[in-house]
Amino acid sequence: MAVTLGDVARHAGVSLATASRALNGSARSVTEELSAKVRASADALGYLPNAPAQALARSSGATIGVLLHDVADPYFGGIARGVGDAAARAGLLSLVTSTDGDPRRELEAIRMLHAHRVRAIVLAGSAYNDVSVIQQLDEALAAYQEQGGRVAAITDHGPLYDTVQVDNKEGAASLTHSLARLGHRHFAVITGPERMRVAEDRLDGVLDALREIGLAPAEGMLQRTEFTREGGRAAMARILDVARESGTPLPTAVLALSDICAAGVLAELRDRGISVPGEISVAGFDDIPLATDLAPALSTVRLPLARMGESAVRLALREGGRREAAETSSAYAEVVLRDSTAAPRVD
Amino acid sequence: MAVTLGDVARHAGVSLATASRALNGSARSVTEELSAKVRASADALGYLPNAPAQALARSSGATIGVLLHDVADPYFGGIARGVGDAAARAGLLSLVTSTDGDPRRELEAIRMLHAHRVRAIVLAGSAYNDVSVIQQLDEALAAYQEQGGRVAAITDHGPLYDTVQVDNKEGAASLTHSLARLGHRHFAVITGPERMRVAEDRLDGVLDALREIGLAPAEGMLQRTEFTREGGRAAMARILDVARESGTPLPTAVLALSDICAAGVLAELRDRGISVPGEISVAGFDDIPLATDLAPALSTVRLPLARMGESAVRLALREGGRREAAETSSAYAEVVLRDSTAAPRVD
DNA sequence: GAGCTGATGGAAAGCGCTTTCCAAACCGGT
């Protein structure tokens, strides 16, 4: 049905081998004359290579897999975009899988990507701190790597993979220091679920910074939740309730360690009639595109999402060096102060 | 290197054919006894099918392609998520390509997806009104369809493809009527580039509705721009400048036909110190996740983005019916009025 | 011009799977 390489070869009056060599760069060269003839035939017939066949013959596909929680989330969306662009530049297509952070689905996804013989897998959201899960994922990834697959992780996923080091900890620490410098002393922190490495790293950064200046979040002022708008909202509500019930003063600064979360926090505060930054300063993390349009404009830590995705691909595709030492690339985090933070009221 | 079906067959003491039939549902059945033995062997050896090989043999891959402008844009991100989920449910993986709406890249992407023998292509953003471009894309898609590929479009891309009909026009009309009902008579409209079908449809809806009530945007009050935050911002600036220069009164309502655009509009208005909805009401379109968190909460038209993606996949994958008549599925648009719109001030 | 080297085209052997096509086995009915 479709036009095959064989058709092209016949049309050009050359052998299959020559046609293959002419159209898809191989080690062997073909005289320019023949080569041109083949290309002309290919054009004339509208030849389109059969990628699966090529993948089979070369035993390596022309695709890159991306594993993330949710493409519709701006954080992952940004990364997916970067991966897609870098892949395209390398002549590859990218397979995107949203797992909602469910380890079972991640395992499943890794297997499928492996089955598809993707050239590399970019891990964007699956850093679990739960050992039993990590082990299964690692096994699946190891099996993949043994068969020549490359794995690159965004954010630390252990020493086994090339990784794009993201300054989560440093960024969180800087943010905390920035707020402390404004005069804040009563902090509340909203971070992600314990199993997420990114969340833990950011939390560590905050806690370290606080410790440095002799502070720590009060009882109940450290909340874990999913990195979603509703999660942030619920966590903020809990913080407010705890403060009310225990009679402790409200925190003057709330650090929501993801912008999406912060959006929920702002919503909750607005509903309760608590002014930001008047009564409470709020900061997020990631600097998603709309962060500056929230009410009020969100202070946050900027991460070069797309570039992180691109770096991961570059790392995974880099020539040779079958990972003696896993390589590393860095993404810098930059504190961006906007309207949602201010000096605390002096009481 | 990798475990092949042959290894599994040998290990289970059956033929290659039997192993294939046992593991991947085929028309022919295998006795439960043998089947179980094969499955056990596959498990024991850690067999993972080789998708490219399967694709080659079946001459149909286990992937779905999605063509969109930008995964990182919430509108497309939502669609991509829906497509990915539906694909996963069908045991497929999804190949996502961001083209930034560049026709050349779209053409390129279609060719690549075709080369990869994706089972279906979902068109999410490429409705051009430019005939010469449309024709090239249509040709590429036709070639793809001739070889058994399925194409489903989100939003009208012509009668050649199964399409998920989105109530862009109706939604825009309802939105317009809603604002008119609040008392607005001076409208400004910011829509997308002429080549985008969605943009044109929405604009038509607005214009029709206005006409119905005997109105039309004044000179310079209809602006075209890219559907981006910056585009929206620039367009709003132009509207303001035109009004100022010509001495005409400011519009009381601005319809930005994409939420992202509306975010830019709000930003510009804020910078100029024009209160929303006090002096000007603003509405968007799409109801992206953060629309409700903008300042002020954005009135808009809700579109079921993920469901649209899922419907497209369902349409493309539906059994038999090699499109005698292209089928259609609908996505309803619902007006959501929030804080960015209010009755105009009575002067 | 014989003999060598190096470049280049072609035949054919896979890559791992699906699926036809056969042959063998098995069923009930007589």
Place this chain on the structure above:
DNA sequence: ACCGGTTTGGAAAGCGCTTTCCATCAGCTC
């Protein structure tokens, strides 16, 4: 016990490409 009809397993032929291996040929040197 025999026979058509139905299952079911296996051998083998691809699917469209890459790549090894050979044969050929041009260009040299002596």
